[in-house]
Amino acid sequence: FMMDHHASPYSIKGSLEMLEKAYREVGVRANIAYEVSDRDGLDKAREGIQENVDFIKKHEGDEFITGSFGLHAQLTLSDETLEACVEAAKGLDTGFHIHTAEGVEDVFDSLSKSGKRVVERLWDHGILGPKTIAAHCVHVNEREMRILKETKTNVVHNPESNMNNAVGVAPVVRMLELGIKPALGTDGFTMDMFREAKVTFVLHKLHTSDPRVMGAEKVLEMLFNNNREILEKYYPKPLGKLVKGAYADLVVIDYVPYTPMDEGNFPWHFIFGMDSSQVRTVIVDGKVVMKDRHLLTVNEDEIFEKARELAKALWERL
Numbered sequence: 001f002m003m004d005h006h007a008s009p010y011s012i013k014g015s016l017e018m019l020e021k022a023y024r025e026v027g028v029r030a031n032i033a034y035e036v037s038d039r040d041g042l043d044k045a046r047e048g049i050q051e052n053v054d055f056i057k058k059h060e061g062d063e064f065i066t067g068s069f070g071l072h073a074q075l076t077l078s079d080e081t082l083e084a085c086v087e088a089a090k091g092l093d094t095g096f097h098i099h100t101a102e103g104v105e106d107v108f109d110s111l112s113k114s115g116k117r118v119v120e121r122l123w124d125h126g127i128l129g130p131k132t133i134a135a136h137c138v139h140v141n142e143r144e145m146r147i148l149k150e151t152k153t154n155v156v157h158n159p160e161s162n163m164n165n166a167v168g169v170a171p172v173v174r175m176l177e178l179g180i181k182p183a184l185g186t187d188g189f190t191m192d193m194f195r196e197a198k199v200t201f202v203l204h205k206l207h208t209s210d211p212r213v214m215g216a217e218k219v220l221e222m223l224f225n226n227n228r229e230i231l232e233k234y235y236p237k238p239l240g241k242l243v244k245g246a247y248a249d250l251v252v253i254d255y256v257p258y259t260p261m262d263e264g265n266f267p268w269h270f271i272f273g274m275d276s277s278q279v280r281t282v283i284v285d286g287k288v289v290m291k292d293r294h295l296l297t298v299n300e301d302e303i304f305e306k307a308r309e310l311a312k313a314l315w316e317r318l
Contacts, residue, residue, distance in 0.1 A: 033070030095131025216267035
């Protein structure tokens with residue numbers, strides 16, 4: 001499953017449909033949003049708003065591809081644009097997807113604009129809520145975390161992306177103590193959720209100088225339970241569960257445990273023993289998409305060759 005926060009300021013109209021076509025061709029379930037921003041001008045911001053609205057309306061009732069309302073970050077959104085987004089989203093069964101307090105500059109910008117911190121400003125404008133995704137939340141204080149909890153806003157932790165951008169470490173340990181249920185993402189830095197889980201497991205131990213925090217069971221709760229709860233807000237049936245009536249989305253891993261494995265110690269087997277190279281088969285909506293690590297829905301060699309051609313052409317244009 002993918003939650004895609006897309007931007008293409010020089011090709012906005014129809015861009016989400018192009019992504020949809022690719023997801024359907026490969027056979028991957030996805031929730032897609034276009035990130036509205038003022039950084040490329042007000043006309044493009046309004047075009048981005050319309051792209052979100054059109055896509056969300058088109059996919060009402062779709063159980064494979066769904067839409068949410070993308071926003072870049074508060075530091076590139078004026079009060080007027082935020083208000084326009086909230087107005088445009090009225091009547092749509094959706095939430096917003098926005099980078100939130102990722103860097104300290106986001107906090108400074110919000111304070112200079114409104115005299116309030118990032119989460120407070122978004123709250124004032126009606127952005128937060130049970131279907132909204134607040135990605136990162138690195139620079140949030142106690143009051144902001146309590147607002148996120150009270151509004152039931154979905155926090156998504158992206159540790160490797162935050163490390164790469166050197167923006168800091170989100171206070172996930174404190175969030176868990178407060179009863180917030182942060183999910184786990186990548187912000188496009190990697191597609192490897194196994195690795196993201198391992199990084200989460202060790203990062204917070206280092207950050208807090210406490211090896212007792214962020215046990216494997218907490219990491220897997222974020223990855224499997226909290227992620228699933230966000231996705232189920234956009235789909236009518238259960239996801240990520242082996243229960244009657246759930247979507248038939250399965251991943252088969254070729255893992256041989258060299259020590260006994262049971263429900264109690266599975267999280268530690270996952271962190272210390274499993275990795276993405278062991279994924280052998282992927283089934284989406286009852287259809288085998290990958291078997292023996294080969295995609296069955298598209299020609300991988302042709303895609304790789306085309307990607308190399310496009311990359312070369314891009315460098316030649318720069």
